[in-house]
Amino acid sequence: MAREINLVPDIKGEMIRALKLRNLIFFICIVVAGASVAVILIFAMIAGGQQAAVNGKKDTLNALSSKIKSYSDLDNFLTIKDQLGNLSTIASNKKLLSRTFGILSALMPKNSDTITISELNVDLSGDAPTISFDAQANAGEAPFIDYAVLESFKKSMDYLRYDYGDYVDRNGNAIPAYCIIETGADGAMLYDQSKGYYAYWLFNGDGCNPSANTEGADNNYLFEGYGDEQVVRIWRTPQFNDWLATNNMTKEGVISNVAHFDSKCTTYASVTDASGTTSWSSINSSCLLVPGGSENGGINISDSSNGRDSNEQLVLRFSATIVLAPEFYNFSNHHVLAIGPTGRYNVTDSYVQIQNMFGERAADCAEGDTACLNNTTNKGGN
Numbered sequence: 553m554a555r556e557i558n559l560v561p562d563i564k565g566e567m568i569r570a571l572k573l574r575n576l577i578f579f580i581c582i583v584v585a586g587a588s589v590a591v592i593l594i595f596a597m598i599a600g601g602q603q604a605a606v607n608g609k610k611d612t613l614n615a616l617s618s619k620i621k622s623y624s625d626l627d628n629f630l631t632i633k634d635q636l637g638n639l640s641t642i643a644s645n646k647k648l649l650s651r652t653f654g655i656l657s658a659l660m661p662k663n664s665d666t667i668t669i670s671e672l673n674v675d676l677s678g679d680a681p682t683i684s685f686d687a688q689a690n691a692g693e694a695p696f697i698d699y700a701v702l703e704s705f706k707k708s709m710d711y712l713r714y715d716y717g718d719y720v721d722r723n724g725n726a727i728p729a730y731c732i733i734e735t736g737a738d739g740a741m742l743y744d745q746s747k748g749y750y751a752y753w754l755f756n757g758d759g760c761n762p763s764a765n766t767e768g769a770d771n772n773y774l775f776e777g778y779g780d781e782q783v784v785r786i787w788r789t790p791q792f793n794d795w796l797a798t799n800n801m802t803k804e805g806v807i808s809n810v811a812h813f814d815s816k817c818t819t820y821a822s823v824t825d826a827s828g829t830t831s832w833s834s835i836n837s838s839c840l841l842v843p844g845g846s847e848n849g850g851i852n853i854s855d856s857s858n859g860r861d862s863n864e865q866l867v868l869r870f871s872a873t874i875v876l877a878p879e880f881y882n883f884s885n886h887h888v889l890a891i892g893p894t895g896r897y898n899v900t901d902s903y904v905q906i907q908n909m910f911g912e913r914a915a916d917c918a919e920g921d922t923a924c925l926n927n928t929t930n931k932g933g934n
Contacts (some may be wrong), residue, residue: 646883647676658892665701666690670913681876688867688914709851712841713891714880717815723763729886731760748789755784788813792832858924859914867914
């Protein structure tokens with residue numbers, strides 16, 4: 553039986569094992585260091601490539617910037633671009649001063665009493681627009697200077713309304729305002745003596761048929777000629793009983809399946825009596841033209857005094873400031889009407905409808921003019 557004799561001391565064996573462990577650690581360190589160098593090289597290549605790409609983009613941007621700056625109309629372009637971006641904001645804040653003409657038509661008396669304006673100021677800068685004017689009330693007969701005319705004028709503020717909305721097709725889609733003709737050549741609203749107010753729809757105009765691409769849309773409207781245009785007549789005044797008979801209007805005033813004016817202020821209702829006769833009413837309780845009325849700051853009368861107009865007639869001079877509903881002047885509100893105590897008045901930029909409202913300021917009472925100086929000629933004067 554062979555015998556194996558270990559001639560290496562134990563300490564020598566431990567040293568050999570330690571050397572092997574050292575060599576293994578050195579090997580691992582070398583491998584890790586090599587891998588680290590490889591990773592660093594890869595990162596360096598990526599960073600270098602990114603920097604090269606960034607530098608390339610930067611050079612491209614600098615070239616484009618230089619090219620853009622070389623355009624002579626750059627400032628105008630940037631201004632237009634900025635304004636286009638703000639069109640919606642500008643439109644929502646825009647006011648239409650010309651609607652003042654409609655207000656004056658609704659304000660002034662339509663009976664034998666007359667009020668003539670000598671100076672007018674319109675302020676749209678605040679939250680509540682105001683109109684201020686100097687005027688004279690002319691009774692024209694005894695008791696000549698009549699304060700009842702002025703008192704009636706103040707009280708009329710409680711009955712002034714306005715109306716606005718959109719014309720819609722039979723599918724209920726709003727027709728763009730530029731596709732609607734509401735006034736004739738004289739600036740007055742289109743009106744039928746038996747059926748009321750109406751407008752013409754430029755049906756074939758660009759973008760004027762909102763239901764053109766609607767599946768199953770029925771475009772079989774009744775056309776008529778207006779100048780060189782083919783138009784469709786749309787009634788702003790509801791055709792109550794006719795529409796009720798054709799199921800285009802309910803007794804509760806809901807209109808459907810017919811082109812009509814969709815009012816944001818006015819609603820309709822009906823009452824049928826025992827004989828079967830249906831009576832209709834228009835209700836507008838929310839759109840007050842002078843929200844404060846005659847008692848709550850809607851109108852302020854100052855500086856009333858006697859005077860004589862250019863025809864030497866006795867008149868009552870006064871100054872007035874009226875606070876109006878801001879919605880009336882908003883550009884975004886379409887087809888606006890001022891509604892006076894005796895009916896509706898169109899809002900256009902035509903001066904024809906109000907030219908007789910303006911006149912020369914009445915003169916002060918001359919010395920010795922007792923009829924003018926004596927307030928006892930005033931009916932209810934103060």
